[in-house]
Amino acid sequence: xxxxxxxxxxxxxxxxxxxxxxxxxxxxxxxxxxxxxxxxxxxxxxxxxxxxxxxxxxxxxxxxxxxxxxxxxxxxxxxxxxxxxxxxxxxxxxxxxxxxxxxxxxxxxxxxxxxxxxxxxxxxxxxxxxxxxxxxxxxxxxxxxxxxxxxxxxxxxxxxxxxxxxxxxxxxxxxxxxxxxxxxxxxxxxxxxxxxxxxxxxxxxxxxxxxxxxxxxxxxxxxxxxxxxxxxxxxxxxxxxxxxxxxxxxxxxxxxxxxxxxxxxxxxxxxxxxxxxxxxxxxxxxxxxxxxxxxxxxxxxxxxxxxxxxxxxxxxxxx
Ligand SMILES: [Mn+2]
Numbered sequence: 001x002x003x004x005x006x007x008x009x010x011x012x013x014x015x016x017x018x019x020x021x022x023x024x025x026x027x028x029x030x031x032x033x034x035x036x037x038x039x040x041x042x043x044x045x046x047x048x049x050x051x052x053x054x055x056x057x058x059x060x061x062x063x064x065x066x067x068x069x070x071x072x073x074x075x076x077x078x079x080x081x082x083x084x085x086x087x088x089x090x091x092x093x094x095x096x097x098x099x100x101x102x103x104x105x106x107x108x109x110x111x112x113x114x115x116x117x118x119x120x121x122x123x124x125x126x127x128x129x130x131x132x133x134x135x136x137x138x139x140x141x142x143x144x145x146x147x148x149x150x151x152x153x154x155x156x157x158x159x160x161x162x163x164x165x166x167x168x169x170x171x172x173x174x175x176x177x178x179x180x181x182x183x184x185x186x187x188x189x190x191x192x193x194x195x196x197x198x199x200x201x202x203x204x205x206x207x208x209x210x211x212x213x214x215x216x217x218x219x220x221x222x223x224x225x226x227x228x229x230x231x232x233x234x235x236x237x238x239x240x241x242x243x244x245x246x247x248x249x250x251x252x253x254x255x256x257x258x259x260x261x262x263x264x265x266x267x268x269x270x271x272x273x274x275x276x277x278x279x280x281x282x283x284x285x286x287x288x289x290x291x292x293x294x295x296x297x298x299x300x301x302x303x304x305x306x307x308x309x310x311x312x313x314x315x316x317x318x319x
Contacts, residue, residue, distance in 0.1 A: 001135050003116055004102055008036065011076035013043040015069070015094070018080060019087035020050040021262065021290055022064075024154025024189060025124045027056055029080035029104070030064060031147035032129040039138040045074075049089025053232040058188040059150065076100050079114065081125040081151075083107035083283045104128055109274060109283055123163040126151025130171045142179030149180035150189070158190050161287050162269050197235040200227060204237065213248030214308050215241040218301060221255045231262060242266040249273060249308050253293075253301060261300055263291040265308075270315050276307045 008014065016033045018026035030046040037044035046064045069091065077094045083105060085092045095101050101114035106125045120128050126148045133140060133148075140148075152172055156164040159172070176182060193201075208217045217237070224230060231254045241250035249267045256262045263280055265273035265288070272286040280303075282291020293300045 001118065001132055004104070004118060004132065005136050007076060007100070007102060007116065008040055008042060008078075011042060011100075013074045014045075014076045014078060015071075015074040016044060016046045016078045016080060017082065017088055017091050018046070018048040018064075019082045020048065020089050021264075022048045022050060022052055022056075024056060024185075025126055025151035026081045027052065027059075027061055027064070028124075028126040028147040028149075028151025028154070029129050032126065032133060032144055032151075033078060033080055033104075034063060035144040035147075036129075036133055036136060036138060039136075045069075047091055049091055051230075051232065054194070055188065055232065055235060056150075058184065059147065071099070076102070078102040078104065079112060080104050080129070081106070082112055083110035084281075085112045086281060087283075088112070104132070107274075107283060107285070109278055123161070123165055123168045124152045124155035126155070127167060127171045130174070140175075140178045142181065145175040145178035145180035146185060149175045149182055150185050153182070153185055154189055155285070157288070158186055161285070163285060163287070193235065194233075196229065196233050197237075200229055200233055201235075201237060201240070203227065204234070208241065210247075211305055212309060213246065213312055214305060215244060215247045215250045216305075217241065217252050218261075218297065219252065219254045220297070221258060224255070231256060238264045238266050242268070248312055251304065251308070253304065255297075259296065260294045261292065261297075263293060263304065265289045265291075271311055272315075273308075273311070276304075276311050279307055280304065 014037045018030050034044050052061045071094050077099050102116045103112050103114040104118045106122045108121050130148050156168050204217050238250050238252045251265045253261045267273045267287050273289040274284050274286050277283050277289035277291040280291030280293045
């Protein structure tokens with residue numbers, strides 16, 4: 001961590017990167033690392049090769065992707081909460097031998113290589129950023145405390161996921177003292193259902209299927225067009241599916257380009273969807289993960305379900 005702080009202090013201009021399908025932890029980390037760089041008097045810009053989901057728009061996320069990326073503008077490149085190189089999308093090209101790169105992450109399965117890699121398997125990457133900011137001795141304000149809290153709360157599923165530790169609660173309590181707007185964050189992450197999501201949910205409920213302990217929905221480009229909606233409008237429907245009695249694993253398969261699907265997985269405590277997601281160009285956490293798959297819809301669906309069935313059979317057999 002000291003090396004990371006030294007690197008930032010000796011840099012001129014920093015570019016920071018989060019992962020595709022950005023979540024609260026990713027956005028929280030980006031806010032925190034930008035805050036740190038600015039407190040050190042450094043110019044810094046944040047990038048994600050994706051849109052920032054509407055569910056996070058209650059906070060000001062306009063500091064992300066605010067300008068066109070030009071790698072020659074920067075002399076230090078930092079990724080936060082990114083496990084795999086391809087999750088950087090078009091920005092993955094800067095994570096090569098020719099650039100000064102740092103990765104700060106909390107995923108156990110990862111393949112992104114950097115000059116400096118700091119991995120700590122905490123429940124959220126924002127808990128690592130909290131430690132880094134504390135070590136740096138910069139003074140936290142309510143703005144950055146709210147973003148850090150966003151990450152802790154989102155990645156722990158409001159302190160309900162298996163991954164939650166006493167340290168997650170400790171960080172949350174410190175952030176509370178710094179003025180984190182915990183009610184606003186938790187309302188928007190876990191309670192609010194937008195009118196659009198509510199209407200969509202009624203429609204996709206009809207498309208939902210179940211196969212053994214697996215509950216899922218496949219959304220095609222035609223459905224998106226007919227309903228004038230995008231991936232982010234589905235909110236946390238994958239969690240809604242998981243919460244239905246009898247579900248062991250839930251997933252959504254959303255066609256983001258023709259014959260190319262974004263996968264989102266959730267599972268009960270005993271099943272590991274990060275393992276499954278890693279077979280589909282993705283990754284994540286044991287109970288919440290994502291990936292991508294291309295090809296014929298029915299073939300893709302069968303591949304995903306077959307892998308999930310193997311995971312369920314394997315774990316059920318070991319109980
Ligand atoms: Mn995370």
